[in-house]
Amino acid sequence: MQLTERLQIEPLELRHAAELHVVISDPQIYRFIPQDPPSLDQLEKRYKYLERRISPDGVVQWLNWALRQRETGNLIGTIQATVLADKTAMVAYELGPGYWGQGYATEALKWLLDSWNDSGEVHSARACVDTRNKASIRLLERLGFERVDAIKDADFFKGESSDEYVYYRSIS
Numbered sequence: 001m002q003l004t005e006r007l008q009i010e011p012l013e014l015r016h017a018a019e020l021h022v023v024i025s026d027p028q029i030y031r032f033i034p035q036d037p038p039s040l041d042q043l044e045k046r047y048k049y050l051e052r053r054i055s056p057d058g059v060v061q062w063l064n065w066a067l068r069q070r071e072t073g074n075l076i077g078t079i080q081a082t083v084l085a086d087k088t089a090m091v092a093y094e095l096g097p098g099y100w101g102q103g104y105a106t107e108a109l110k111w112l113l114d115s116w117n118d119s120g121e122v123h124s125a126r127a128c129v130d131t132r133n134k135a136s137i138r139l140l141e142r143l144g145f146e147r148v149d150a151i152k153d154a155d156f157f158k159g160e161s162s163d164e165y166v167y168y169r170s171i172s
Contacts, residue, residue, distance in 0.1 A: 004111050006071065007104065012064035012078060013051055017044040019075045020066060023096035032130035034157040059085050067095070067108050079108040087123045089116070106139055113143065116171045124170050128154075131163040145169040 002009040010016070018040060025037040038046065050064050061083035069076050077095030084090075091112065093105045116122040127145060129136045141147075145167035154164035 002065075002111065002115075003070070004107050006069065007107055007111070008068040008070050009079070009108065009111060010066045010068060011053075012047060012066050012080075014044060014048045016066040016075060017047045020078065023075055023077060024094055026097050028097045029094055031158075032133040032136075032162070034155055034162075063089075065108075067104065069099075069104075076104060077108075079105075079112060081112060081122075081125075083122055087121070089122045089125045091125050091127050100135065105136075106142060109139070109143055113169070113171060122171050124168060126169075127167045128164050129167065131165055137165065140167045140169075143169070 001011075021038070021040045021043050024043075027037055030036055047064075050062050053062050053064075054060065055062065061081075063081040063083060065079050066075055067077045067079060068074065076099040077093065079091070079093045081089045081091050091109065093109060095105055113125065116125070125145070127136075127140055128151075129140065131137075131150070146169065147165050148168045149166035151164045151166065153161050155162040
């Protein structure tokens with residue numbers, strides 16, 4: 001467990017599924033991503049699988065954390081990193097809509113980037129974001145990510161084409 005000013009950051013485990021399901025099953029979260037809200041059973045299976053923290057072939061690290069608001073003790077979302085063999089990490093986050101716009105995702109992602117800066121475990125981070133997701137774009141740019149690519153028609157879901165930006169940040 002790690003602490004930031006307002007968050008308790010815990011390695012994601014199966015035991016978090018029921019409480020997080022309530023938070024991350026809101027359809028608003030899935031507006032800009034292809035998935036739909038998971039069922040509790042789907043979430044439990046996913047978290048149990050991710051508890052390994054490493055891919056079956058031993059090449060890819062799965063670093064996933066539950067974000068708990070220190071003041072209330074409530075789980076508010078997750079932060080995730082998939083670390084490849086070349087020490088590049090793909091990062092993602094999801095928060096319940098009631099916690100959007102309050103700096104929690106910024107605080108969690110900053111914690112993650114700072115931990116890599118201290119450890120040398122990762123040399124760069126990437127994030128892909130739907131071009132319509134202005135809040136995530138602002139968050140990434142505020143933390144020093146630079147847009148390095150734009151992918152037209154990256155995906156098609158929920159009846160619409162989705163363009164994506166690819167963001168990159170060196171860890172030093």
